[in-house]
Amino acid sequence: EAGVTQFPSHSVIEKGQTVTLRCDPISGHDNLYWYRRVMGKEIKFLLHFVKESKQDESGMPNNRFLAERTGGTYSTLKVQPAELEDSGVYFCASSQVVSYNEQFFGPGTRLTVL
Amino acid sequence: DAKTTQPNSMESNEEEPVHLPCNHSTISGTDYIHWYRQLPSQGPEYVIHGLTSNVNNRMASLAIAEDRKSSTLILHRATLRDAAVYYCILSSVSGGYNKLIFGAGTRLAVHP
Numbered sequence: 001e002a003g004v005t006q007f008p009s010h011s012v013i014e015k016g017q018t019v020t021l022r023c024d025p026i027s028g029h030d031n032l033y034w035y036r037r038v039m040g041k042e043i044k045f046l047l048h049f050v051k052e053s054k055q056d057e058s059g060m061p062n063n064r065f066l067a068e069r070t071g072g073t074y075s076t077l078k079v080q081p082a083e084l085e086d087s088g089v090y091f092c093a094s095s096q097v098v099s100y101n102e103q104f105f106g107p108g109t110r111l112t113v114l
Numbered sequence: 115d116a117k118t119t120q121p122n123s124m125e126s127n128e129e130e131p132v133h134l135p136c137n138h139s140t141i142s143g144t145d146y147i148h149w150y151r152q153l154p155s156q157g158p159e160y161v162i163h164g165l166t167s168n169v170n171n172r173m174a175s176l177a178i179a180e181d182r183k184s185s186t187l188i189l190h191r192a193t194l195r196d197a198a199v200y201y202c203i204l205s206s207v208s209g210g211y212n213k214l215i216f217g218a219g220t221r222l223a224v225h226p
Contacts (some may be wrong), residue, residue, distance in 0.1 A: 004157075033213065043158070043216040056213060091157050100146070100207055103214065105157030 002026070004106035006092050012112045018080040021109045025074070025094030031101060032075050034067060035059075038088035049075060050097065082113045118202045123221045126192045131186050134187040136202030141182050144206040148214065149176065149187050151198040158201065158216075161187065197224045 005024045013019050025032050045059040051072035054105040060067070064083070069075040079086055089108040095101035119137040127134040131206040138147065162169055164185070169176040175188040189196055199219040201212045205212040 035214075035216075042218055043214075045213045045215065048213055055120075059213075092185040093157070100163065101212070102163075103150075103158075105159065108157050 004092055004094050004104050006090075006106040006109050008109060009107065010110045010112070012114065013024065013082055014079075014114055015084055018078065019082055019111060021079075021090050021092075021111070023075045023076045023077070023092030023094075023106060025092070026104055029094035029104070030072065030097045031095040031103075032069060032096075033093040033103065034075070034077055035091040035093065036088050037091070038085065040099045041088075044092065046077075079111070082111075084113050087113045089109055117226075118204060118217055120200070120202055120217065120220045122218065123223065125223045126189075126196075127223065127225050128194060132189040132192045132196070132222065132224075134189075134200050134202075134222065135184065136186070138202070138204050141204055143208070145204040146207055146212070147149050147176065147178060147182075147185050147215045148203040148205060148212075150172070150201045150203065150214070150216075152201070152219070153195075153198045156212075160200045161200070192222075192224045194224050194226065195223055 007022045032049040032053050035043050048056040049069045052069050066078045084105045089110050091102040091108045093105045095103045131214045146165050148163045150158040152158045158220050162174050177186045199221050201216050201219040203214050
């Protein structure tokens with residue numbers, strides 16, 4: 001069974017540009033989470049989807065970040081416009097909706113904003 | 115969200131047992147204790163979880179104190195592949211999901 005995949009693995013952009021990160025969860029996993037680690041900091045929760053609905057957006061840093069999960073399958077995280085402090089590794093995770101759900105993480109997308 | 119306290123780093127020799135401690139004195143009755151680890155250049159990986167009783171799986175064992183204010187992840191025979199950052203996380207599970215609040219974790223070095 002394929003794990004969580006993320007694309008691209010690396011992205012280097014200029015400040016002010018737009019970047020879109022993609023996450024494909026494990027098939028059948030209705031929960032999808034985004035996390036990120038910015039330089040020198042801990043991994044932080046960004047948001048959580050159940051199918052196509054946003055359940056918790058409490059970790060989204062500001063309105064430059066937009067997450068979508070149309071159709072309840074893959075998800076995208078758009079950063080527009082990107083700022084220097086957005087540099088870091090963005091992780092996606094998915095899990096089933098059961099009483100306890102182990103989260104399966106993707107390898108992450110390393111974003112560098114110059 | 116409840117906080118956990120872990121040592122910054124630990125070292126072990128290959129094939130020896132490793133006991134990774136975690137303090138969580140403010141744990142609530144509905145909080146599960148989760149352990150994840152992050153190998154170099156990879157995303158976090160689930161290790162084990164528990165609520166009140168000790169737990170064993172193919173990767174590790176989790177020993178939970180009777181008052182639940184601390185726990186210990188036990189790797190029975192460390193291998194070089196176990197070198198990673200280990201995160202102890204508290205999270206309640208409701209509605210079939212839980213968000214993970216990561217701390218700094220414990221960086222485990224395993225020596226041949």
